[in-house]
Amino acid sequence: MRQDPERLSFEIQARDGLARRGRLLTPHGPVETPAFIPLATRGSVRGMSSREVAGLGYDLVLGNTYHLLVAPGPDRIAAAGGLHRFMAWPGAILTDSGGFQVFSLAHGSISEEIKGTGKKRQGLAETLDISEEGVRFRSYRDGSELMLSPESSMSVQAALGSDIALAFDECTPFHADRDYTARSTERTHRWLDRCLAWHAEHGPRRQAVFGIVQGGTYQDLRRESCEAVAGAGVDGIAIGGTLGRDKAEMAEVLGFTVPGLPADAPKHLLGIGEVDDLMHGIGLGLDVFDCAVPTRLARHGMALAPEPDQRFRIDVRKSRSAGDRRPLVAGCPCTACAEYDRDYINYISRSEELTAVRLLVEHNLTYMERLMSGAREAISANAFGDYRRGILSGAAPTGCYP
């Protein structure tokens, strides 16, 4: 582990049990943690302008190396002055490594993100070869052959100019056996060393690199991976790979993984972001979380809401919302809740009006940011336990503390 204030430093400001409130200082401003990171996969958060996303209180978004490599390509973004300028985003950017996407192609479980690009193109996407060198695959856009390796992933992320780059890893799938997972995790560690070596020589001086802990659901492999990543000289640590079949298994895997990590390192739980998962992760001392849930739910007419029995969401397309004069969530300051009722959102969402998706994205991201800012305040007040119980019981409706 290293802390270099020129690229990233992490200050822990308050602790409440294992939970902590902190601040990641990046070249593009501070990031208040615990933080939820909205996805700007292709340089835009679904339906929102960058300024609007910042206006919701977010200071960090996630851009996707795989998608931005396929199009518009790193050269064009570098020519625009980097991803921040390209997408007019005033805050910090974390880029993933592309590993998740290329291995999703290979392992046959093409991620939702890739599906989102349209079925026509999907047929073109194809993994050609996985080797120690890296992964060769076809562009879903034009079928051309592309490569992601530790070096090329870091090179793309260098061109994007993100504040935090993730090391290139293999996201081992749930169905991988112990032997495969062990070999894959070791390769991920070798790849991490190659990422850091490339970055030390060619990477932007002010870009931080997070390593990714793998090891599947195996305690010993996770522990080994924690040690390997923490010992490699990274600026922060992300937890990747499968966390099991269900939330109970995820709790178990996180329970034996997180304690193996350096206490003071900033910690990112990759791809996890349901309301109860966030409360659990924060309680374990994790700091940042990214997830497609808030934006993906919006596409399907679902609003985050204090409904523990319904996975913290309302399916506003269901007929019970027709004629319902209540806002999605009472007290929520978003446009959907401040200006419309469920009746209207039900209608425009069922009609597949663009306005519905846009309003629901804004609502869901508002909900998430309020949930996280409430958690931050609760930690400062030494009241995270109460806050978490309030959220999980549905008693704390909009997430804001108190």
Added chain:
Amino acid sequence: MRQDPERLSFEIQARDGLARRGRLLTPHGPVETPAFIPLATRGSVRGMSSREVAGLGYDLVLGNTYHLLVAPGPDRIAAAGGLHRFMAWPGAILTDSGGFQVFSLAHGSISEEIKGTGKKRQGLAETLDISEEGVRFRSYRDGSELMLSPESSMSVQAALGSDIALAFDECTPFHADRDYTARSTERTHRWLDRCLAWHAEHGPRRQAVFGIVQGGTYQDLRRESCEAVAGAGVDGIAIGGTLGRDKAEMAEVLGFTVPGLPADAPKHLLGIGEVDDLMHGIGLGLDVFDCAVPTRLARHGMALAPEPDQRFRIDVRKSRSAGDRRPLVAGCPCTACAEYDRDYINYISRSEELTAVRLLVEHNLTYMERLMSGAREAISANAFGDYRRGILSGAAPTGCYP
């Protein structure tokens, strides 16, 4: 013609040749004319909240009787307190009669608006019967049988509670012969009388009714229709039906139609709204215009721009916008132009990101409102001729006067 200040009055404030600047006083506030009317077909302007549309300077939007009848239905909108409350729109609303849509189904040229509802549903939409009584058709949503007649159209519009209702008419298509057009136009006049009779007895006291002039491209039929509609006791007049094959023929048809209308009546040109058409229509003394162009173009990656040689639009998806650091239109205050460059819009539009549609809708509606507010100011300054020449030559870039 009638003027009843309780439902609508029209003040002409300045004249410049035939062009005039005016103000329609509706129960939901004044509408500055000449005005472009954004489409809120299903109670939402594509991707925008009602407040955002008002923030662009609009004071009048158009809701669609056909679509709102199919879903959510007039009862549900009435239960919400009318369309203004349902869609949280603070300004005035004009509703069309649904005639255009049901006859588009019948005449085999299903309108873009209907196509917009998705191909799956389109198969269900079907006209069952056209008679003196009205038009029976199938819902594109569930295949159920629905009816639009003069009385039912007015009844739906009464439930919607729009400020201005349009009489139910047959939109005669371009391919109709003179005999069909003559008979259809006469029926439209009989339908107008039935609309007004129903409205006098059952309609909202504060709702105005505009009659629609038909007559195809035939001078004598258009003139007869002008007389019939003007003599029927309407609050304003809309010009509908085919205006010919091309812009030259449209100019000819408008040239012999508009002079047949009462000078002081508010006049609406239905479904027309390209930049040069607006300049032409304003020059003839027309007051309000609605058109799907600004919102539809956005879906296809097109931005309105001072480019007379390119029909006043830029196809930002074309490769020449890649790497282009200029805004869509210099000086335009919209989010797309103020915060992004063509390079970025090119990428997100080609990637079919929702944000692209939303930014282009905002740009195109900003462009239209500035074009119209510039025209209003130019008329007040007795300089509409110069203004029009500036717009048509591309010399007046953003439309605003001077």
